[in-house]
Amino acid sequence: MRFIAVGDLRPGMKLGRKIINRKHTSMLEKGVELNERLILRLKHNGYLGAYIADAFSDEVELEETVSEQVIEDGIDAVAEANIGSIINIAATLVEDISKLDNISVDMLDLRSFDDYTYHHSVNVAVYSVAVATRMGLPEEQIQEIAVAALCHDLGKSLIDPDIINKKDRLTDEEFAEIKRHPKYSYDMLYNNPMISPAVRQAVICHHENENGSGYPFGKLGDEIPFYAKIIHAVDVYDALTSRRPYKEPYAPVDALEYMIGGVNILFDAKVVETMQSVIPAYPPGMDVGLSNGEKGVVIAHTSQALRPRIKIYETGKEVDLSTDLRYRMVFIIASGILMQESAEGVEKLNEDRGTKKEGPKEIVVVDDSAISLGQTKAALEDDYHIITLESGLACLNYVKTKGVPDLLIMDIDMPVMDGMTTVEKLRQKQYKDLNVVFLTAIANKDTVIRCNQAGATDYILKPVNPIYLRERVKIALDKNLDR
Ligand SMILES: [Fe+2]
Numbered sequence: 257m258r259f260i261a262v263g264d265l266r267p268g269m270k271l272g273r274k275i276i277n278r279k280h281t282s283m284l285e286k287g288v289e290l291n292e293r294l295i296l297r298l299k300h301n302g303y304l305g306a307y308i309a310d311a312f313s314d315e316v317e318l319e320e321t322v323s324e325q326v327i328e329d330g331i332d333a334v335a336e337a338n339i340g341s342i343i344n345i346a347a348t349l350v351e352d353i354s355k356l357d358n359i360s361v362d363m364l365d366l367r368s369f370d371d372y373t374y375h376h377s378v379n380v381a382v383y384s385v386a387v388a389t390r391m392g393l394p395e396e397q398i399q400e401i402a403v404a405a406l407c408h409d410l411g412k413s414l415i416d417p418d419i420i421n422k423k424d425r426l427t428d429e430e431f432a433e434i435k436r437h438p439k440y441s442y443d444m445l446y447n448n449p450m451i452s453p454a455v456r457q458a459v460i461c462h463h464e465n466e467n468g469s470g471y472p473f474g475k476l477g478d479e480i481p482f483y484a485k486i487i488h489a490v491d492v493y494d495a496l497t498s499r500r501p502y503k504e505p506y507a508p509v510d511a512l513e514y515m516i517g518g519v520n521i522l523f524d525a526k527v528v529e530t531m532q533s534v535i536p537a538y539p540p541g542m543d544v545g546l547s548n549g550e551k552g553v554v555i556a557h558t559s560q561a562l563r564p565r566i567k568i569y570e571t572g573k574e575v576d577l578s579t580d581l582r583y584r585m586v587f588i589i590a591s592g593i594l595m596q597e598s599a600e601g602v603e604k605l606n607e608d609r610g611t612k613k614e615g616p617k618e619i620v621v622v623d624d625s626a627i628s629l630g631q632t633k634a635a636l637e638d639d640y641h642i643i644t645l646e647s648g649l650a651c652l653n654y655v656k657t658k659g660v661p662d663l664l665i666m667d668i669d670m671p672v673m674d675g676m677t678t679v680e681k682l683r684q685k686q687y688k689d690l691n692v693v694f695l696t697a698i699a700n701k702d703t704v705i706r707c708n709q710a711g712a713t714d715y716i717l718k719p720v721n722p723i724y725l726r727e728r729v730k731i732a733l734d735k736n737l738d739r
């Protein structure tokens with residue numbers, strides 16, 4: 257059984273696992289053969305892909321963390337906001353996960369954006385219980401965490417779905433409304449005698465960040481209830497790895513990398529550490545690409561999270577990356593559902609790079625706003641080789657595979673990983689000669705100090721003035737220039 261991205265599903269493939277959906281819609285049972293119509297439906301409903309049974313990956317076994325039935329019932333209980341059922345489901349989750357010898361949340365198939373909030377809430381509950389159990393918390397506490405996790409986004413049902421699913425950037429007002437959902441969830445639970453104050457506190461604090469930048473209260477580290485810290489971290493992880501109308505999903509390994517980058521800034525260190533031990537970077541059934549050009553499917557975990565056992569497509573051979581000496585210098589360079597697309601992107605970049613050495617200098621522009629990216633690119637593309645990226649994570653991946661560009665132009669204010677964090681992470685990874693110009697919409701003392709601390713060559717105000725930008729870029733690139 258292996259996990260095939262929805263874009264790579266073909267008629268005739270047989271499901272290796274049931275596809276779970278709300279009860280009122282029809283579900284696809286294990287063994288069902290896919291046809292064009294079914295594939296279209298999966299695409300339309302926002303599934304990442306599906307587990308397919310085939311002879312090649314016969315030996316891949318998925319550790320079922322919790323049964324499909326519990327997940328289905330959980331989705332229904334959350335959709336109906338039925339607190340009694342939610343409490344029962346929570347108890348089952350806790351019991352099922354406590355029985356596992358080795359907790360590993362391997363499931364990749366539980367995501368669709370039609371029912372996103374419900375699926376998501378159940379996923380968050382599974383991850384939360386896995387983390388809390390691995391941490392050795394008392395069972396009553398794990399039960400409360402499970403209930404809070406299932407209820408954390410109930411308040412989203414009070415928000416206009418058009419705002420929740422909006423593809424474009426949210427207006428300030430829309431964003432403010434989204435930020436009210438923890439309070440809405442809290443209010444929905446308030447008068448319910450089955451819900452403890454600790455559960456309500458966890459629910460209302462599930463978007464608080466360690467550094468005080470979260471909402472609704474802006475609580476700092478110690479002020480945030482521990483239940484909420486667990487739910488917050490796994491909540492972000494699940495959102496990152498899901499396809500949403502406005503974003504493509506991250507592979508687990510990249511999402512985990514993001515979590516590590518957010519330690520003590522957004523997330524509790526102990527929680528993120530525990531997450532790494534219960535959420536595999538390369539779950540069984542996932543496709544991977546290796547640095548020697550081979551491709552394969554992960555067939556099992558090993559003691560090393562980043563070096564699983566895989567089966568190579570070309571040869572059918574099994575390789576344990578954690579022990580096989582012939583592979584000790586071989587690394588996984590691509591994984592997951594977007595491997596096809598990203599692999600193509602890398603190939604294209606390689607072609608482009610043929611001319612790079614004698615050619616124009618390379619500038620990587622990172623900005624979450626497509627308009628702003630376009631403006632920066634337009635201002636510079638006549639003189640430089642411009643690569644545009646839309647997130648800090650994309651930038652980290654770029655530098656990891658392609659090396660440090662001549663110049664990085666980095667937007668500070670980005671939603672997932674901001675420009676400062678991205679630069680900090682690059683510096684932590686020992687990338688020297690990092691030449692960074694920040695773009696910022698805010699010109700205050702704080703920003704300036706932060707830019708300086710981050711070792712920025714320069715900072716430029718947005719919206720950019722093309723002439724000013726070209727001039728400053730010239731100066732930044734030519735460091736010998738006396739300025
Ligand atoms: Fe939320």
Ligand SMILES: [Fe+2]
Pocket residue numbers: 376380408409491
């Ligand atoms: Fe959430």
